[in-house]
Amino acid sequence: MGERGSAMKTTADRPHARAVFFDRDGVLSESLYFDGKPRAPRSAQDFVLYPDAGQACTTLKAAGWTLVVATNQPDITTGDLPAAELEKMHRHMAEALPLDGIEVCPHTDAAGCDCRKPKPGMLLGAAGRLGIDLSRSVMVGDRWRDIAAGKAAGCRTILIERGWNEAEYVAPDITVTGVTEAAQAILTRLA
Secondary structure (H helix, E strand, C coil): CCCCCECCCCCCCCCCECEEEECCECCCECCEEECCEEECCCCHHHCCECCCHHHHHHHHHHCCCEEEEEEECCHHHHCCCCHHHHHHHHHHHHHHCCCCEEEEECCCHHHCCCCCCCCCHHHHHHHHHHCECHHHCEEEECCHHHHHHHHHHCCEEEEECCCCCCCCCCCCCEEECCHHHHHHHHHHHHC
16 A cells, blocks of 8 residues: 555545545444543454444435545555555455545654644545545544644544543544434534
Protein backbone atom coordinates (compact mmCIF):
# COMPACT_ATOMS: atom_id res chain seq x y z
CA MET A 1 0.00 0.00 0.00
CA GLY A 2 2.97 2.30 0.23
CA GLU A 3 3.35 4.86 2.93
CA ARG A 4 -0.17 6.11 2.46
CA GLY A 5 -2.60 5.00 -0.11
CA SER A 6 -5.91 3.71 -1.13
CA ALA A 7 -6.47 0.02 -1.61
CA MET A 8 -9.61 0.66 -3.60
CA LYS A 9 -10.88 2.95 -6.36
CA THR A 10 -8.76 5.87 -7.53
CA THR A 11 -11.06 7.76 -9.85
CA ALA A 12 -12.52 11.22 -9.34
CA ASP A 13 -15.63 10.74 -11.47
CA ARG A 14 -17.90 12.35 -8.87
CA PRO A 15 -16.51 15.86 -8.42
CA HIS A 16 -18.90 16.79 -5.63
CA ALA A 17 -19.38 13.46 -3.86
CA ARG A 18 -20.24 13.46 -0.20
CA ALA A 19 -18.38 10.89 1.85
CA VAL A 20 -18.40 9.12 5.15
CA PHE A 21 -14.88 8.58 6.46
CA PHE A 22 -14.71 5.78 9.00
CA ASP A 23 -11.97 5.05 11.45
CA ARG A 24 -11.43 1.29 11.41
CA ASP A 25 -10.82 -0.09 14.92
CA GLY A 26 -13.61 0.65 17.39
CA VAL A 27 -15.88 1.84 14.56
CA LEU A 28 -16.18 -0.86 11.88
CA SER A 29 -14.08 -3.51 13.61
CA GLU A 30 -13.46 -4.51 17.18
CA SER A 31 -10.54 -3.07 19.12
CA LEU A 32 -8.53 -5.31 21.40
CA TYR A 33 -7.83 -4.21 24.99
CA PHE A 34 -4.49 -4.24 26.76
CA ASP A 35 -3.80 -2.50 30.07
CA GLY A 36 -7.23 -0.86 29.83
CA LYS A 37 -6.46 0.77 26.48
CA PRO A 38 -7.71 -0.01 22.98
CA ARG A 39 -5.26 -1.54 20.54
CA ALA A 40 -5.59 -2.60 16.92
CA PRO A 41 -5.40 -6.30 16.10
CA ARG A 42 -2.00 -7.49 14.93
CA SER A 43 -3.16 -10.54 12.99
CA ALA A 44 -5.92 -11.22 10.49
CA GLN A 45 -7.16 -13.94 12.84
CA ASP A 46 -7.94 -11.28 15.48
CA PHE A 47 -9.62 -8.89 13.01
CA VAL A 48 -13.40 -8.94 13.58
CA LEU A 49 -15.92 -6.61 11.96
CA TYR A 50 -18.82 -5.49 14.12
CA PRO A 51 -21.97 -7.44 13.16
CA ASP A 52 -23.84 -4.27 12.17
CA ALA A 53 -21.02 -2.72 10.10
CA GLY A 54 -22.17 -4.32 6.84
CA GLN A 55 -25.76 -3.13 7.08
CA ALA A 56 -24.74 0.37 8.19
CA CYS A 57 -22.35 0.73 5.24
CA THR A 58 -24.83 -0.77 2.75
CA THR A 59 -27.52 1.66 3.90
CA LEU A 60 -25.20 4.67 3.50
CA LYS A 61 -23.95 3.46 0.12
CA ALA A 62 -27.54 3.04 -1.12
CA ALA A 63 -28.22 6.64 -0.04
CA GLY A 64 -25.40 7.87 -2.30
CA TRP A 65 -22.51 8.28 0.12
CA THR A 66 -18.90 7.49 -0.82
CA LEU A 67 -17.39 5.30 1.91
CA VAL A 68 -13.72 5.54 2.91
CA VAL A 69 -11.83 4.02 5.82
CA ALA A 70 -9.04 6.22 7.25
CA THR A 71 -6.93 4.31 9.75
CA ASN A 72 -3.73 4.92 11.69
CA GLN A 73 -1.69 1.70 11.77
CA PRO A 74 1.61 2.58 13.47
CA ASP A 75 2.23 -1.10 14.26
CA ILE A 76 3.51 -1.35 10.67
CA THR A 77 6.37 1.05 11.49
CA THR A 78 7.11 -0.47 14.89
CA GLY A 79 7.26 -3.96 13.37
CA ASP A 80 4.36 -5.30 15.46
CA LEU A 81 2.12 -5.78 12.41
CA PRO A 82 3.43 -7.40 9.24
CA ALA A 83 2.22 -5.65 6.08
CA ALA A 84 0.88 -8.99 4.79
CA GLU A 85 -1.42 -9.28 7.83
CA LEU A 86 -2.73 -5.75 7.31
CA GLU A 87 -3.43 -6.58 3.67
CA LYS A 88 -5.39 -9.70 4.72
CA MET A 89 -7.48 -7.63 7.16
CA HIS A 90 -8.22 -4.99 4.55
CA ARG A 91 -9.00 -7.53 1.85
CA HIS A 92 -11.55 -9.09 4.20
CA MET A 93 -12.99 -5.67 5.05
CA ALA A 94 -13.20 -4.67 1.36
CA GLU A 95 -14.99 -7.92 0.51
CA ALA A 96 -17.49 -7.53 3.36
CA LEU A 97 -18.23 -3.80 3.09
CA PRO A 98 -19.09 -1.59 0.06
CA LEU A 99 -16.05 0.66 0.46
CA ASP A 100 -14.69 3.10 -2.09
CA GLY A 101 -11.30 3.42 -0.45
CA ILE A 102 -9.04 2.43 2.42
CA GLU A 103 -6.48 4.99 3.54
CA VAL A 104 -3.66 3.87 5.83
CA CYS A 105 -1.10 5.85 7.79
CA PRO A 106 1.65 3.45 8.92
CA HIS A 107 3.59 6.11 10.86
CA THR A 108 4.07 6.80 14.56
CA ASP A 109 3.65 10.27 16.04
CA ALA A 110 7.43 10.70 15.92
CA ALA A 111 7.38 10.73 12.10
CA GLY A 112 5.53 14.06 12.02
CA CYS A 113 3.77 13.04 8.79
CA ASP A 114 0.69 14.80 7.41
CA CYS A 115 -1.35 11.59 7.18
CA ARG A 116 -1.44 10.44 10.81
CA LYS A 117 -4.63 11.49 12.53
CA PRO A 118 -5.23 14.01 14.11
CA LYS A 119 -3.81 15.55 10.93
CA PRO A 120 -6.18 15.43 7.95
CA GLY A 121 -3.82 14.07 5.27
CA MET A 122 -5.66 10.79 4.65
CA LEU A 123 -8.98 12.59 4.24
CA LEU A 124 -7.48 15.24 1.98
CA GLY A 125 -5.77 12.61 -0.18
CA ALA A 126 -8.94 10.56 -0.60
CA ALA A 127 -10.92 13.71 -1.37
CA GLY A 128 -8.55 14.56 -4.21
CA ARG A 129 -8.61 11.07 -5.69
CA LEU A 130 -12.34 10.45 -5.31
CA GLY A 131 -13.74 13.93 -5.99
CA ILE A 132 -15.08 14.31 -2.46
CA ASP A 133 -16.53 17.57 -1.19
CA LEU A 134 -15.22 17.62 2.39
CA SER A 135 -17.72 20.27 3.48
CA ARG A 136 -20.52 17.79 2.70
CA SER A 137 -18.74 14.87 4.33
CA VAL A 138 -18.62 13.22 7.76
CA MET A 139 -15.83 11.63 9.81
CA VAL A 140 -16.92 8.82 12.16
CA GLY A 141 -14.46 7.77 14.84
CA ASP A 142 -14.11 6.50 18.38
CA ARG A 143 -11.16 8.63 19.51
CA TRP A 144 -10.25 12.30 19.74
CA ARG A 145 -7.73 11.92 16.88
CA ASP A 146 -10.52 10.95 14.49
CA ILE A 147 -12.67 13.92 15.44
CA ALA A 148 -9.72 16.33 15.22
CA ALA A 149 -8.80 15.02 11.75
CA GLY A 150 -12.38 15.37 10.55
CA LYS A 151 -12.63 18.93 11.82
CA ALA A 152 -9.24 19.85 10.31
CA ALA A 153 -10.46 18.55 6.94
CA GLY A 154 -13.68 20.58 7.15
CA CYS A 155 -15.98 17.59 7.77
CA ARG A 156 -18.79 17.19 10.25
CA THR A 157 -17.92 14.66 12.95
CA ILE A 158 -19.52 11.79 14.82
CA LEU A 159 -17.96 10.17 17.87
CA ILE A 160 -18.82 6.57 18.70
CA GLU A 161 -18.48 6.67 22.46
CA ARG A 162 -16.51 3.65 23.66
CA GLY A 163 -15.52 5.06 27.07
CA TRP A 164 -11.79 5.24 26.31
CA ASN A 165 -11.29 8.06 28.85
CA GLU A 166 -8.48 9.71 26.89
CA ALA A 167 -6.66 12.76 28.21
CA GLU A 168 -7.20 14.63 24.93
CA TYR A 169 -10.71 15.55 23.85
CA VAL A 170 -12.16 17.26 20.80
CA ALA A 171 -15.91 17.87 20.81
CA PRO A 172 -17.75 16.07 17.99
CA ASP A 173 -20.87 17.37 16.29
CA ILE A 174 -22.79 14.24 17.33
CA THR A 175 -22.10 11.43 19.82
CA VAL A 176 -23.56 7.93 19.32
CA THR A 177 -23.09 4.41 20.71
CA GLY A 178 -22.31 2.43 17.55
CA VAL A 179 -22.02 2.38 13.76
CA THR A 180 -25.75 1.73 13.20
CA GLU A 181 -26.64 4.82 15.21
CA ALA A 182 -23.95 6.77 13.34
CA ALA A 183 -25.48 5.79 9.98
CA GLN A 184 -28.94 6.81 11.19
CA ALA A 185 -27.61 10.17 12.37
CA ILE A 186 -25.93 10.77 9.01
CA LEU A 187 -29.12 10.00 7.11
CA THR A 188 -31.49 11.92 9.37
CA ARG A 189 -29.43 14.78 10.78
CA LEU A 190 -26.53 15.38 8.38
CA ALA A 191 -27.81 14.40 4.92
